[in-house]
Amino acid sequence: MGNRGMEELIPLVNKLQDAFSSIGQACNLDLPQIAVVGGQSAGKSSVLENFVGRDFLPRGSGIVTRRPLVLQLINSSAEWAEFLHCKGKKFTDFDEVRQEIEGETDRVTGANKGISPIPINLRVYSPNVLNLTLIDLPGITKVPVGDQPADIEQQIRDMIMQFITRESCLILAVTPANTDLANSDALKLAKDVDPQGLRTIGVITKLDLMDEGTDARDVLENKLLPLRRGYIGVVNRSQKDIDGRKDIKAALEAERKFFLSHPAYRHMAEKMGTPRLQKILNQVITGSPPVNFTMYVEGILLPSVGVFVHYMQ
Secondary structure (H helix, E strand, C coil), rough: CCHHHHHHHHHHHHHHHHHHHHCCCCCCCCCCCEEEEEECCCHHHHHHHHHCCCCCCEEECCCCCCEEEEEEEEECCCEEEEEECCCCCCCHHCCCCCHHHHHHHHHHHHCCCCCCCCCCCEEEECCCCCEEEECCCEEECCCCCCCCCCCHHHHHHHHHHHHHHCEEEEEEEEEEECCCCHCCHHHHHHHHHCCCCCCCCEEEEHHHHHHCCCCCCHCCCCCCCCCCCCCEECCCHHHHHCCCCCHHHHHHHHHHEEEEHCCCCCCHHHHCCCCHHHHHHHHHHHHHCCCCCCCCCEEEHHHHHHHHEECCC
């Protein structure tokens, strides 16, 4: 699965992101990373929680993600989480992980829905994940709430663009199926910086919430708004499932049954769903880098991927 050299490179990428975050800066080097982009209530949080197999992200109305969350998933025999800002403390209760994200967000942005480009770095070690680093970005919004400035929409777009304009950034454009794909904010932003769709993967959520008699087959077959890397459909837990603390493993099994039994999707069931998306992302990020790039961290040469990693004083 993927390129062994790039697999070994992921921990170095994580170190660089940690180093920049520790001084309150976004990492501005051209590192291979995956930016998760979508409007409010598009289902971004549920997609990430399904990757981890745990409820750990803040939820609520308005802008919930108010700082970039650098989520480093590391395959491990045991399960725990740790934050860069409280290094050495292991979190085994994922409710506490959520509370820490909320508290650390408020510490920098205040409690009035403001945003900040200073990232939160979270590592999750688990036997249920593949090695991936994703950046969860604030949901695209149009209307200020609370004490948010009038230009909050532009601020969020500017923050997103800081990440997705980089040629080495894979864009995970999350769009709900029960909205008009042509009006997808995530796909519009992706198209601005990646007009050929070479580094954009479309993720279609809420397929189970479409009006009866309608489906997203043309989208998932990459016929409507084609992307070079195509689209993957996922079915997340409903709000009722989340409130009832439905087990994510059970939800993933329900997702699989949905695709296998749906007349419009069963012919492509093996190419749909959260496990498939996670596998594709791991393969992309550990395969050939999107572009050539030079990284500076601990004096290591990785000739198998043509990357020279040089020590930076």
